[in-house]
Amino acid sequence: MKIALLQSGNQGFFPRFYSDLTRTVEKNGDELRLFVPNTGINNRRKVPHQVIWGSRLNWHFHFYMYRLTGLQDIWSFFSTIDLIRKIRKYSPDVINFHVVNDCNLCIPLLVRYINNHNIPVVWTFHDVRAITGRCAYFDEVGCYKWKTGCYDCPTNNNWLTPSLVDNTRLEWKIRKKWFTIISNLTIVTPSEWLACYVRESYFKDHPILVINNGIDTSEFAKEQTNISPQILNNGKKIILGVASVWNKSKGIDTMEWLGEHLGDDYQVVVVGNIENELKKKALHLLCLPPTNIKSELIAIYQKADVFVNPTMEDNFPTVNIEALASGIPVITYKTGGSAECLDSKCGIAVEKGNRKALLEAVIYLCSHFEAYSRENCIERSKCFSLSQFDKYVELYHCVSNK
Known part of the structure; x- marks a missing residue:
């Protein structure tokens, strides 16, 4: 079986997570490829079985469009076509999303391809950004607008440079529309805490499992x-x-x-x-x-x-x-x-x-x-x-x- 893993960057805890997952997958006789966007950090920190897609120019374009509009998930049209081309060539049986909504994908284009080819998706949530209009965490500020629709985001958003306008209301609607129509989607969270929030979000009708992080x-x-x-x-x-x-x-x-x-x-x-x-x-x-x-x-x-x-x-x-x-x-x-x-x-x-x-x-x-x-x-x-x-x-x- 072939697994395609999508992740925005080889940083933080992820390289160890990926290394341990790869060893387990290969021990079982299966195959895994990591697809990451063409960014400086991904070129400097290459890992085994890594496939780079898109261009550096695209990343800069997407980032500045986000800065101007406050929208993250719709700009990388040509880079997403390149990703789809490489996924088609690899022909995976399963796609495992990790952090994907990070100024590098045209989500509607990718979701259409996945649904048209009936590829099952396992999505591992490492934070809450997939259920909000922007922020990666909301509990410190006690904001729960994401349950019905984000707007006027109160978080400092440390993980991403602030945009010039707050467009979290529209971004939340885009994510709700396209994330929830993935035809065969299973969500994994590393903690019961996060699973409880996901069950209250627009993903509530999808299977939600808890698989804790593991180490050697x-x-x-x-x-x-x-x-x-x-x-x-x-x-x-x-x-x-x-x-x-x-x-x-x-x-x-x-x-x-x-x-x-x-x-x-x-x-x-x-x-x-x-x-x-x-x-x-x-x-x-x-x-x-x-x-x-x-x-x-x-x-x-x-x-x-x-x-x-x-x-x-x-x-x-x-x-x-x-x-x-x-x-x-x-x-x-x-x-x-x-x-x-x-x-x-x-x-x-x-x-x-x-x-x-x-x-x-x-x-x-x-x-x-x-x-x-x-x-x-x-x-x-x-x-x-x-x-x-x-x-x-x-x-x-x-x-x-x-």
Whole structure:
């Protein structure tokens, strides 16, 4: 069986997700190709079995048309024709959408092709942008206009440069019209939190499944000695946070607040890229750059005493699973599906935005390690192992009847 996977960019968590999915698909004797638009990041970060479609000129044209009109999903006509040509040549049995509405596709053209050729679609939602007129997350601002029709979007929309006009009302209508007429569509969400929202959206009449993100938990459980000398400190308790990019939505200001209030017995360490203005304010943090060497990242996890994820917008963060698989307990806000990987023996979830409760949880956990043991954390992480990707393979075969 052939699977075509559509994704806007090889960045963030996605390359690891794709690598693990590819291994599982090929182990089953099936074939997978990744179709990505012609952007700088996709050309720099090539992955196996990658097919690039469209042109750089198209991406710039689409982006500037979005800036002028506030509409994202209708401009890339010629690039979408190129994508369709390459999909036709590959002749997949299933198409798996991931993030596709990101200034690179003419959705009506693609949907017509899919329906005319009766190709089943599995759509993995990594955020909520497919059910809104623009934003990737709405819970931080408490906006639920998407249930009946977006307008006057209140979000800052950090993931995309703002348009000159707010056209979210029309964009929501375009998405509702074209997304919901895909004839054979199954939606997958990594968290029950997101699935609940999708069931309230215009996708409510389509099958909606939850398949949690998975990782190679055994790899994170192996003891690593490759550790940064910067965090080999004088017996302090290490409070760790990891993100690909740290900003206010990821909770960098909360990590700084913890560093200020925890005292000299603790060291708060953050790994990842930090915006320059925010980094200048991070006076109580040890900031480490991101690493693409997995053994280094695992070693940092294993050196920590507690993992803290103060995210304000998230779906089912893989970093929580990585921390558990490394044997360290997790403290997180009850944001999105961030707490869904925890049980009472491996971590604590507190109300979103309650810094005092987060601080108290860190102090409590650091004095009760026996109740949140390494063994408990590793055992819990096994619920989110690579076996999650077997569920994708089963779903591909189910929807294609092959």
